[in-house]
Amino acid sequence: DGIYTFDIGGRAELAWRQDKTLAQATMLVSVINNYGNFANLNPRFTTLPTVRTRIREYLDQPIRLEGVQLTQFGEFGSDWQAQAYGGYLELMFAGVGGEVLYRPLNSTWGVGVDVNAVRQRDPASELGLLDYQVETGHVTLYKDVPNFYDFRVKLSAGRYLAGDLGGTLDISRKFDSGVVVGGFFAKTNVSVEEFGEGSFNKGFYLEIPLDLLTIGHTKSRASLGFNP
Numbered sequence: 001d002g003i004y005t006f007d008i009g010g011r012a013e014l015a016w017r018q019d020k021t022l023a024q025a026t027m028l029v030s031v032i033n034n035y036g037n038f039a040n041l042n043p044r045f046t047t048l049p050t051v052r053t054r055i056r057e058y059l060d061q062p063i064r065l066e067g068v069q070l071t072q073f074g075e076f077g078s079d080w081q082a083q084a085y086g087g088y089l090e091l092m093f094a095g096v097g098g099e100v101l102y103r104p105l106n107s108t109w110g111v112g113v114d115v116n117a118v119r120q121r122d123p124a125s126e127l128g129l130l131d132y133q134v135e136t137g138h139v140t141l142y143k144d145v146p147n148f149y150d151f152r153v154k155l156s157a158g159r160y161l162a163g164d165l166g167g168t169l170d171i172s173r174k175f176d177s178g179v180v181v182g183g184f185f186a187k188t189n190v191s192v193e194e195f196g197e198g199s200f201n202k203g204f205y206l207e208i209p210l211d212l213l214t215i216g217h218t219k220s221r222a223s224l225g226f227n228p
Helices: 055-059
Strands: 007-018 021-033 063-076 080-088 093-102 109-121 129-145 151-159 165-174 180-188 201-209 221-226
Touching: 021 055
Parallel strands: none
Antiparallel strands: 007 021, 021 063, 063 080, 080 093, 093 109, 109 129, 129 151, 151 165, 165 180, 180 201, 201 221
């Protein structure tokens, strides 16, 4: 709609881990935002499912349950890792899924496969679900390039939340401070006319480890993104 959005608030996370089992819950708190400036976030020119365009309905609340998830990790030798998970996986979708990663020990590459069966959450209810459901999954090739500015390249191919098929290229660089800067673009079998302005999905992102701002050790990261 020709405007920029902003949202100032916070995230609170509660986590419990025992051996290779992780349970976590996350709440979002919005102090001030301008989502009310959107007259309508649901475009009428497309027949695609509204898997992301209802974002205002999910975020335009003072407090929102972002996710409640149980994850089980596993290792098979030194080269194979796996995880299975279920619950309210993110702000807009709930379901179950799993991922297997093959990465030879001390190598700079790896291959992952993930499969998920998810259902759209009801923005008007913390725990309610809508009728829309979809099976998604991707095969992803990871390649680190340590001799060239520590770049990491991720190339994925598979099925996305709207049921479309395609791929994503993501290139990022991790600095010595732990800060990550990257960009991506995704192209699927959705036509330019049906996708609308921009023709395909793309964006840039910045990840900042909160270790830089805290006294104790934490793996949490702050993420900033620009996604036109």
